[in-house]
Amino acid sequence: MTRHLLDRYIAFVLRFRWLVLAIAVLFMLAASAGLPGLTVSGSYRVLFGADNPHLLEFDKVQDTYSASRSALIAVAPKEGSVFSHEALSAVEELTEAAWQTPHSVRVASLTNYFHSEAIEDDLTIAPLVEGAASLSDADLDRIRTIALNEPELVGQLVAEDGHVAALVVDFILSEPEEPAWAEISGFLGELLDEARAAHPDLSFYLTGNVILNQTFADAGEDAESLIPVVFLVVMTIAALLLRSTYAAAAVAVVVVFVVLTAVGVAGWFHTMLTPISASVPIIVMAVSVAHSIHIVTTAQAGMREGLERNAALSASLRENMYPVFLTSATTAIGFLSLNTSNSPPFHVLGNLVALGVLFTFIYSVTLLPALLSILPLRAPRSRAGRAGFFDRLGDFVVARRKTLLWSGLLVVVALASGLPRNEASDNWLHHFDERYAFRTDTEFIVENLTGLDRLDYSLSSGAEGGITDPEYLRKVDAFADWYRTQPEVRHVQAFPDIMKRVNKTLHGDDPAFYRIPEEPDLAAQLLLLYEFSLPFGADLNDRIDIGKSATRMTVALDNTSTKDHLDIDARAQAWLQANAPDLASPASGFTMISAHLSDRNVESMLRGTILATGLISLILLLVFRNIRVGLICLVPNFVPAAMTFGLWGYLSGVIGLGASVVVAVAIGIIVDDTIHFVSKYMSGRQQGLSSPEAVRATFRAVGPALWATTAILTAGFLVFASSGYEPSWTLGVLVAVTISFALVADLFLLPALLMAVDRRNR
Secondary structure: OOHHHHHHHHHHHHHOHHHHHHHHHHHHHHHHOOHHHOEEOOOHHHHOOOOOHHHHHHHHHHHHOOOOEEEEEEEEEOOOOOOOHHHHHHHHHHHHHHOOOOOEEEEEEOOOOEEEEEEOOEEEEEEOOOOHHHOOHHHHHHHHHHHHOOOOOEOOOEOOOOOOEEEEEEEOOOOOOHHHHHHHHHHHHHHHHHHHHHOOOEEEEEEOHHHHHHHHHHHHHHHHHHHHHHHHHHHHHHHHHHOOHHHHHHHHHHHHHHHHHHHHHHHHOOOEEOOOHHHHHHHHHHHHHHHHHHHHHHHHHHHHOOOOHHHHHHHHHHHHHHHHHHHHHHHHHHHHHHHHOOOHHHHHHHHHHHHHHHHHHHHHOOHHHHHHHHOOOOOOOOOOOHHHHHHHHHHHHHHOHHHHHHHHHHHHHHHHOOHHHOEEOOOHHHHEOOOOHHHHHHHHHHHHOOOOEEEEEEEEOOOOOHHHOHHHHHHHHHHHHHHHOOOOEEEEEOHHHHHHHHHHHOOOOOHHHOOOOOOHHHHHHHHHHHHHHOOOOOOOOOOEOOOOOEEEEEEEEOOOOHHHHHHHHHHHHHHHHHHOHHHOOOOEOHHHHHHHHHHHHHHHHHHHHHHHHHHHHHHHHHHHOOHHHHHHHHHHHHHHHHHHHHHHHHHOOEEOOOHHHHHHHHHHHHHHHHHHHHHHHHHHHHOOOOHHHHHHHHHHHHHHHHHHHHHHHHHHHHHHHHOOEHHHHHHHHHHHHHHHHHHHHHHHHHHHHHHHHOOOOO
16 A cells, blocks of 8 residues: 555545444444354364364264263262162162163163173073162172172272272264253253262262263353453553553454454354354454554554644554554464364364454554544553653663673573473363363272273174184284283273173183183174173173174273373284284274374474464565565564473473464464564664664654553463363463563564664665
8 A cells, every 4th residue: 555545545534434433333233243153062073174084983983883972970988898788879879860861872880780690501691789778798798799800890880999889871962962961961960969968978970071072062161251351351451551541442342343243254154163262252352452552552652742633543554554464464374374273173263363353454444543533532641751661671772782682592592492392292181170070070080990081993803793703802802901901001891801701601600711712603602692681771782883793892091191092002003913913993982083183283283383484474574675684573483482382391391282273373473563663673774773773763662562562462361371271271371471472582682683683774
């Protein structure tokens, strides 16, 4: 836009301010009409693309066997073991009541475990516990002995030491699943409240993937509850820094218009929001306020110098139009790089924030000046010492530029040396803090009973009816035994265990016959006899496929990270290739698809960050038309991210779902201050100022705005720290730290570099 066209545009906005305001209102209302088109989902499935190969494998296993939607209830006496009248009665009552849970198709527990016995030539299968309240001490001892020696129970439905018991409720859910999660969670919550009242000496805990899904949904609602908090915090800081109620009100109106327009347009495209993308309004608020600050503060400075209000607004728009446009473009590029993520919710996050940044620019150069022209805006009195502070800071930086340059580089190197300590990993349980009952209940269950991270293997025999082939059974049994020796494993559920138990039962419970049957026909007969003896709801559909050609083996792991999940499956694949290559198949289940997502997401985000950085670098080189200055601009944009993740390497070192997108989010934001600083510096150089003089003038002109935008952005992102959802917490804290480091780099390292390199007279 040429100077002449820009002047005409500014004159139009200020002259026809009421028309501009009316058009902005109509545009916002039209966009907001799309809000009902938004949908919300807390399902873990939305984290994966529809063509994700690991998700497709997961669905294949789910289609072959019964779907693994479940909830687990743990019962723990405050003293003693679960093999008591009260504890077993509670388990028995809960087992019976749990059948009434909406969408339930199976309930498995210690009390309804069907124990097989041979009476003469008949195979008798009956519940392990019946009428718990009336059992004798001898009955309790017998139940305890059977349960603690049964591999199918120990580490799954009863703890090894007998102090915790569990019941598992399986569900079949239809799409959409979200309403069912709330129904199930509500029903089981009320059921456990009644159980706690009836059995005060027992403790009850609830977990499972259905409960996890509902917790994800709750996390999304918690993120939405932060929106008014962020708005209040950001606008309070803006009002304090601007020291003008009218200016703060104008900025608040712009923020509301931007958020409603961006989210409304998303609604027109029927966008689905998730706990991750629910933070879009919060990020857009912080960014839009920061962009508006430069225009407002420059106008206030002009009014303090004696300019009339509209003249000051004209001068502010003329001075800030180009830098604000550039900052909007670079911010949008940074967020658009989230499209390289392997997780679709991050695509939505990046696209919606980029859209919000676009509308921020539009409203900042239309609605904002129109409002400021209408409102009775007055220039706040100069604070004693405020302008002087940035004058003194500029003098200090000029005088100590060599010291600041070398000491700054030493600090950067010291912090960045922590970068190699970081590794891509995640822990889905730790996505929620202790305020979520799911986190505390699951930690108790993992510590005292069984692991919730599970790997599923569909092991094919290669032929219909082949699962009773002794050779196949021995290979699967060996694979299960190998897994049981691994330190991360809590329990292995494998089909050969059933065959060995039935074989032993039909041979008078002789321990010597706890082995795979020698003949295929005998094995087939044992399986047929066992299946015919099972009552309704206890079939083997979740263990064997319909053609009896494959079986499902489930491995329960300790509370481990996604990196550990990939490592142990790699060891399992190596064992299969060496010992049973015909059984080799990838591990599946939510645990594995999540592990692959975390691993691939860090790699994809690294590519996205490099792409965004390259585009932003090219823009800076073209804008400033000075290769040396353009390259210098890259330093304060890369250094803060390196310092932040170096510090993170010392403090944590885990790059999970939230941390993996920090650089992409931060790079587009922190370049804004660099553009404003260097634009003002280059303007001074073009006016004939020496490099030190241009630095002093830049500090005086943009120093207050840089401080204000950093304070607002940091405060806005730090509100995420109050979230109980770890990816949001990590994203907010790390971006806030990066923005803070960026301010330090812009105020101390950048000017020192400019004075060291840009020594030519203009």
